[in-house]
Amino acid sequence: MLENSIFLILAIFLIGGGLTMVWSRETIISAFGFFVAMLAMAGVFALLGNSFLFLAQIMVSVGAVVVLSMMVITAINLKEENLPDEPNKLRWIFFTALIVTPFSLLMYRTLVSVHQNFAHTSEGYGSLKVLGEALFKDWVLSFEVISVLLLAAMVGAVVIARKELSDGA
C-alpha cells in the first residue's frame, strides 16, 4: 500500500514534469519540468530497489543532461526569427500520428502482456557488484563496442564544433 502511494506520487510528478516540459511556452518552466521529471524517474528506480540505476539516473540525467541543456539555452539566446518556419505543421503531425499508430498498438499489447508475467529478479538485483560482473563477463564485447561508438561520436562532435568556429571567425 505504501509502495503504491509512493509510486502514485512519483508517477504524478513524472508525467506532470514531462507534460510541463513539452507544453509550457516558457523555456524556464520547461527546464524545471524536465528537472522534476528526471528526479521522479530516479525515485521510481529507487522504489524498485535498484540503487545503481537510481544513482546513474541522477548523475547522468540531472547532473549532466539537465545542466547541459540549461547551459545551452542560457548561452545561445534563441530568438523567434532563428527558428525554422514550419508551413504544414498540422499535416506533418497528422501523418506522423498515422504512421506511429501500429507501433503504439504494439506498445500497448506489450505493456498489457508484460503486466501478467513479470520476470523474477535474481539474488542481489540492482547492486553494483552484480551489474559490474554482468557487464564485464557476459556483455563485455557489446560494452566495448558501445564505448568505441561513444568515443567516435565525441570526436565527431568536437570536429563539427571546430569547423563551425572556423567558418564563423
Place this chain on the structure above:
Amino acid sequence: MTTGAIVVAIISFVLGALLALMMIPILVWLERRGAGLVQDRLGPNRTNIFGFRLGGVVQSFADVVKLVLKEEYYPSHISKHRWLFMLVPSITFVAALLAFMVIPFADNVVIGGESLRIQPLPVDFGVLWFMAIGAIGVVGIMLGGWLSHNKYALMGSTRAGSMMIGYELPLGLAIVSFIITYNTIDFNAMVAWQSGTVLGFLPAWGILVQPLGAIILIVALFAETNRNPFSVSEGESEIVAGYMTEYTAMKFAIYFMGEYVAMNTASAVIITMVFGGYQLPWVGTVDLVTHFNAFALAIMAVLPIGILFFIRWMQKNNSLRPSVRSDGSREYEAKVFTYVLIAMTLIVEAILIYLILSPEAFLSRTIAVTLLQIAIFVFKLMLFNLFFILVRWTLPRFRYDQVQHLGWYYLLPLSLLNLFVTAIIVVGVG
C-alpha cells in the same frame, strides 16, 4: 530491527543533522573571526545574551533573526513565477545537506552480533551518492540566476554551470582513481583501508598513497563549492553578487547557508577520502578497543592539561582594555565557563576510571571508542573548515578564463594520467 539498531539509527541521524545545521552559525562566525585574524582586527565579538558572548557566536544567531524578520523584496518583473523563484534556493541547500548524510562519523558498532553503521543514511554506495546528489545543487543556482531576469545574475549562473561541468570531470576521475586504490565505493570501507600503514611507518592516508589524486580532489571540491579562489560565479567586483543579486532576506540566506553546508560537506568528504576519516593515524578501531586502558590513561593525562591551558587563555582574553570601564559581565562569563569546563573534565575522567576498572564492559568500551572517533572526526572537520576559510582570506580570486584554463588544460589531463598510472600499478601489484 532490534532496539539497539533503532537507537543507533536515530542517534546517527540526529548527529548528522546537528553536524550539518549547527555548523552553519559556527562556520559563519569562524569565517568572520578568521577574516579578522588575517586582516589584523577582531571581528564580531560583542553581541551577547545576558552577558554570554561565546566569543561572538551569538552574532550569527542575531544575523539569522535579522534575516528572518527582514522585508521580502521582489523585483517587479518577477511576478508570474514567484513560487519558483522562492523555491529554487532550497534545491541548492537540500542537495548540499543530503550529500552530507552518507559520511561515516565512526566505525561500525557491533551490538548483539549486528554490525551497525554510524552514518545518517546507512548505505554502502556513499561515494556515488555524494557525486550524484552533489551535482543537483548547481541546478538551483542556474534556475535562480535565470529567473532573476538580470544580466549579472544570468552571467553568474552560466559561470556556475560551466565551472561545474569543467570541474566535475577531474573530480570524478580523481574519485575513480581512489575507488580503484581502495577497491570499494563505501566511505566506511575507505576509512578502514586508510587505518593501515604504507611503507611500514607512514599512515596509509589517501594523501600519502595518492598524492596527485588527493590534490586534484581538493582543488576540484574547492571549485565545486564556489569558494575562493574559484568564486567567479558571485564575483562582486565584476557581476555584483552573481546569481544571488535579486535575492533578499531569507531567500538570500538559504543560498548563503547552502554554501556553508556545501563547504562542510566538501571538508567531510576530503577528510574521509584522503585524511583517514575518523581514525587516529597508525591506530585502527581494533587497536583502540583492545588497548583501551592505555588510550584511556593517555586521555586522562592529556585532557586536564589541555583544559587548564584553555581556561587560562580564556581568562586572559575574555577581558576589556584597562582604559575601558567594565561592568563585570566578561568576568562573570569567564567564571561560569571555567566551572563548566572543570565539571565536564571531572565527569569524563570519572567515566574513564569506571571503564578502566570494569574489564568486562565490552559494549561500553565500544561505545566509548565510538564517541572518541566522533570527537576526532569533528576535530578534523573543524581543522579542514578552517583551512577553507584561511584559503578564502589569503588568496585573490582567479579570473574566469584562468579558472576554466586550470580545469580543462591541467586538472583533466593530470587526473586522466593519475587514473592510468593507478590502474597499471593496482593491476601490476595485484
